[in-house]
Amino acid sequence: MAGLAAAFGSGAMTNAVSELELSDTIFIIGSNTATSHPLVATRIFRAIENGGKVIVADPRKNQIADFAELYIQHNLGTDVALLNGMMRVILDKNLQDDTFIAENTEAFQAFKDALDDFSVEEASQITGVSVADIETLATLYAEAGSASIVYCMGITQHTTGVDNVKSLANLAMLTGNIGKLGSGVNPLRGQNNVQGACDMGALPNVYTGYQPVTLGPANKKFAQAWGVDELPSNIGLTLPEMLSGIEKDEVKALWIMGENPVVSDPDANHVVKALEKVELLIVQDIFLTPTAKLADVVLPGTSFAEKDGTFANTERRVTRVRKAVDPVGDSKPDWEIIQDISNRFGFEMTYTSPQEIFDEIASLTPSYAGISYDRLEGPGLQWPCPTKEHPGTPFLHKDGKFTRGKGLFHAIGHKPPNEVVDDEYPFWMTTGRVYAHYHTGTMTRNSESLDFEVREGFLEMNPADAKTLDVCDGSQVKMASRRGEILTKIMITERVSPGLVFMPFHFEEANVNKLTNPAFDPIAKIPEFKVCAVKLEKA
Amino acid sequence: MIDRVKEKINELLSEGSVKGVVALVTANGHVAPCLFQKGDDLDTLCLGDTEKSGDARYPLNRVLCTIARQYPDDVFGVLVRGCDERGLYGLYRLNQLEPDKVVPIGIPCPESLAQACECKKPYPDDIVAGEKFEGISQQGVEDMDNKDLSTRFSFWMDQFSKCVKCYGCRNICPMCFCRECSLECEDLVSKGDLPVDIPVFHLTRAMHMADRCIDCGLCEEACPSDIPLRLLYKKTAEIMNTEFGFTSGINKNEKSPLSLMGPAPEK
Numbered sequence: 001m002a003g004l005a006a007a008f009g010s011g012a013m014t015n016a017v018s019e020l021e022l023s024d025t026i027f028i029i030g031s032n033t034a035t036s037h038p039l040v041a042t043r044i045f046r047a048i049e050n051g052g053k054v055i056v057a058d059p060r061k062n063q064i065a066d067f068a069e070l071y072i073q074h075n076l077g078t079d080v081a082l083l084n085g086m087m088r089v090i091l092d093k094n095l096q097d098d099t100f101i102a103e104n105t106e107a108f109q110a111f112k113d114a115l116d117d118f119s120v121e122e123a124s125q126i127t128g129v130s131v132a133d134i135e136t137l138a139t140l141y142a143e144a145g146s147a148s149i150v151y152c153m154g155i156t157q158h159t160t161g162v163d164n165v166k167s168l169a170n171l172a173m174l175t176g177n178i179g180k181l182g183s184g185v186n187p188l189r190g191q192n193n194v195q196g197a198c199d200m201g202a203l204p205n206v207y208t209g210y211q212p213v214t215l216g217p218a219n220k221k222f223a224q225a226w227g228v229d230e231l232p233s234n235i236g237l238t239l240p241e242m243l244s245g246i247e248k249d250e251v252k253a254l255w256i257m258g259e260n261p262v263v264s265d266p267d268a269n270h271v272v273k274a275l276e277k278v279e280l281l282i283v284q285d286i287f288l289t290p291t292a293k294l295a296d297v298v299l300p301g302t303s304f305a306e307k308d309g310t311f312a313n314t315e316r317r318v319t320r321v322r323k324a325v326d327p328v329g330d331s332k333p334d335w336e337i338i339q340d341i342s343n344r345f346g347f348e349m350t351y352t353s354p355q356e357i358f359d360e361i362a363s364l365t366p367s368y369a370g371i372s373y374d375r376l377e378g379p380g381l382q383w384p385c386p387t388k389e390h391p392g393t394p395f396l397h398k399d400g401k402f403t404r405g406k407g408l409f410h411a412i413g414h415k416p417p418n419e420v421v422d423d424e425y426p427f428w429m430t431t432g433r434v435y436a437h438y439h440t441g442t443m444t445r446n447s448e449s450l451d452f453e454v455r456e457g458f459l460e461m462n463p464a465d466a467k468t469l470d471v472c473d474g475s476q477v478k479m480a481s482r483r484g485e486i487l488t489k490i491m492i493t494e495r496v497s498p499g500l501v502f503m504p505f506h507f508e509e510a511n512v513n514k515l516t517n518p519a520f521d522p523i524a525k526i527p528e529f530k531v532c533a534v535k536l537e538k539a
Numbered sequence: 540m541i542d543r544v545k546e547k548i549n550e551l552l553s554e555g556s557v558k559g560v561v562a563l564v565t566a567n568g569h570v571a572p573c574l575f576q577k578g579d580d581l582d583t584l585c586l587g588d589t590e591k592s593g594d595a596r597y598p599l600n601r602v603l604c605t606i607a608r609q610y611p612d613d614v615f616g617v618l619v620r621g622c623d624e625r626g627l628y629g630l631y632r633l634n635q636l637e638p639d640k641v642v643p644i645g646i647p648c649p650e651s652l653a654q655a656c657e658c659k660k661p662y663p664d665d666i667v668a669g670e671k672f673e674g675i676s677q678q679g680v681e682d683m684d685n686k687d688l689s690t691r692f693s694f695w696m697d698q699f700s701k702c703v704k705c706y707g708c709r710n711i712c713p714m715c716f717c718r719e720c721s722l723e724c725e726d727l728v729s730k731g732d733l734p735v736d737i738p739v740f741h742l743t744r745a746m747h748m749a750d751r752c753i754d755c756g757l758c759e760e761a762c763p764s765d766i767p768l769r770l771l772y773k774k775t776a777e778i779m780n781t782e783f784g785f786t787s788g789i790n791k792n793e794k795s796p797l798s799l800m801g802p803a804p805e806k
């Protein structure tokens with residue numbers, strides 16, 4: 001998100017999901033779309049039926065790769081090199097959109113100069129992808145009438161996550177593939193409302209609608225609305241900073257809402273230590289998760305079916321959610337819990353409904369200003385929606401008019417992952433999801449039918465590696481990184497290349513996040529879930 | 540048409556001949572199934588028209604089955620199109636509903652919908668209101684039959700490879716009601732990975748639906764991967780018809796050839 005915001009001025013999907021049907025070329029990188037975003041995959045399948053082409057780059061072969069015009073398996077953590085290689089080809093073949101670059105972007109020259117001493121051969125050497133394949137990828141993307149990029153955590157969960165995203169933005173601007181129907185840069189968001197949570201300022205540095213917390217008009221506006229003289233103007237802590245803050249005795253209390261960091265965060269053993277150390281741990285969730293088990297106080301929240309409100313999905317679409325059943329037991333909607341606690345702390349909140357809160361959001365958030373409950377009947381509205389009459393915005397940055405003014409090129413070079421394989425830890429390991437489960441399985445593993453589909457974790461391994469280790473499908477192996485070790489069953493598959501193993505992270509019993517690397521991107525602070533080095537032995 | 544339908548439902552509810560009527564409602568800008576009871580406002584009742592006539596359909600019989608299981612002694616009305624009525628006949632035959640506990644409220648489908656469905660009988664036997672259009676020939680099946688084997692084979696394998704094993708096709712189907720689903724039987728279909736076992740997953744379902752599918756097309760509408768499931772089941776139905784002279788749900792007192800022992804019945 002930080003990467004796209006830096007390049008375009010907005011960090012969300014630039015297109016509506018349905019527009020993908022109209023793309024001539026869809027470049028999917030770091031997204032297991034059919035498994036993780038099946039309804040986005042639907043649109044991609046339709047694009048193929050409409051004569052469009054799909055190109056897929058992923059170190060692990062996924063389902064949608066079978067439908068690709070070209071699928072390439074690049075080395076783990078070499079996205080920037082791959083993208084720079086593609087852009088080298090585009091410049092060499094003069095396929096760039098000079099008019100678009102001249103009229104709508106800045107810092108192109110610096111970007112171009114930085115690429116000068118990078119050759120396709122170098123890209124090929126770093127990524128393990130042939131020069132011919134890089135050339136085909138580049139031409140298929142650059143020569144399309146309308147091309148879209150679709151990416152997900154395979155791009156962002158790296159120490160170079162922001163660089164990866166900025167490189168994708170470079171690629172789109174270089175070819176003018178942004179701000180058009182069916183053409184743009186599209187990060188797919190996971191949870192139904194993760195976009196909404198970010199829109200609402202559930203980030204350390206912004207209020208709603210990405211208005212900065214630092215001193216300025218937004219800070220004043222919020223202080224006034226909430227009837228206080230001033231609001232703190234310092235930027236808060238990110239998750240890794242909170243954990244290290246606990247270690248340094250700077251953070252005394254932690255209130256976790258709807259997150260399960262014991263399973264979802266890298267270096268899980270270390271997370272557990274921090275959560276055990278913090279003086280007061282409050283966890284608000286709908287189930288007693290492994291994280292909630294460590295809490296001093298558990299506050300029972302409500303599920304989607306028990307509450308009213310809105311969700312904002314991956315395509316910036318705000319829709320209503322309506323209560324179908326009353327909250328179970330002592331549980332309460334999150335807003336009521338927050339309001340109760342605020343009142344006990346002495347800051348009075350007297351909201352009577354989510355609608356009242358939404359009206360306040362609209363009054364303080366320019367991109368939501370035109371949205372109100374009465375306009376959310378039916379399919380909802382896509383922000384920005386600045387006025388009551390505004391129909392919402394299916395795609396951003398129309399006609400090259402970027403949210404930030406001009407699109408900004410960034411000169412970026414390849415950096416290796418934080419941890420690389422060596423003699424002691426000779427295997428690359430990456431993590432991801434399976435079709436039946438979502439994230440730490442808090443919800444999906446409580447569903448009988450989904451649990452039936454996939455009951456336990458497993459490690460995907462190439463047949464050649466299985467042979468060397470003398471293990472067969474279903475055998476147990478011991479896998480260790482510098483941070484921990486786990487036992488897991490293996491699945492033998494050609495989906496991963498020799499030397500690379502993959503494991504889904506939904507399963508607390510074989511928690512692969514005990515092994516993952518907590519090193520994080522310097523800007524977005526996203527940990528490098530997607531790359532670490534491990535050793536394997538027969539168990 | 541809708542006024543006549545509302546009138547009929549009002550009649551049934553106020554004279555007390557039914558406990559409730561399963562129909563469709565427009566609420567919050569969406570169409571959804573709804574149980575209307577005596578005293579309920581029928582203003583919001585709708586026939587499922589959003590952009591086109593009849594483009595928002597639901598397996599109302601499935602909803603009815605759920606309710607009927609809870610209230611076995613009560614009589615319920617249900618809004619039916621041609622396919623839904625075929626479904627009722629099938630569900631009577633399969634002992635999922637009792638004919639004397641169901642009052643169908645039949646509406647015919649407009650020509651555009653009949654064309655889109657390539658529907659053999661786009662109207663129920665009993666029509667409350669509206670004009671009926673004649674059946675449409677099965678062009679889609681014929682076109683597919685005219686392709687050579689290898690084209691057909693690769694077409695279907697490509698289509699099946701898109702499956703994300705969401706079970707949407709099964710979950711929406713008004714004729715799927717088994718307690719133990721063969722799609723979850725590990726001897727037939729392995730679990731735990733995508734793509735699903737192809738073509739086994741889809742053919743297992745097609746076989747299991749052979750004497751049940753009433754060609755409503757809801758499965759295909761629900762499939763997030765746009766797999767042309769309906770075409771597959773239409774072909775299965777055609778085989779059932781050529782071999783046994785049987786069409787699921789066409790006659791009220793039908794028997795399924797798959798549940799009879801002995802030689803094939805006369806065509």
Ligand code: SF4
Pocket residue numbers: 593620621622623648652653654656658659660661662754755756
């Ligand atoms: S299959 Fe289509 S046309 Fe036929 S009755 Fe059902 S909805 Fe109407």
Ligand code: SF4
Pocket residue numbers: 708711712713714715748751752753754755756757758759769772
């Ligand atoms: S068309 Fe599909 S949903 Fe309808 S009865 Fe046949 S299998 Fe079931």
Ligand code: SF4
Pocket residue numbers: 701702703704705706707708709758761762763764765766768
């Ligand atoms: S609805 Fe489509 S994707 Fe889902 S299980 Fe059925 S065939 Fe597969």
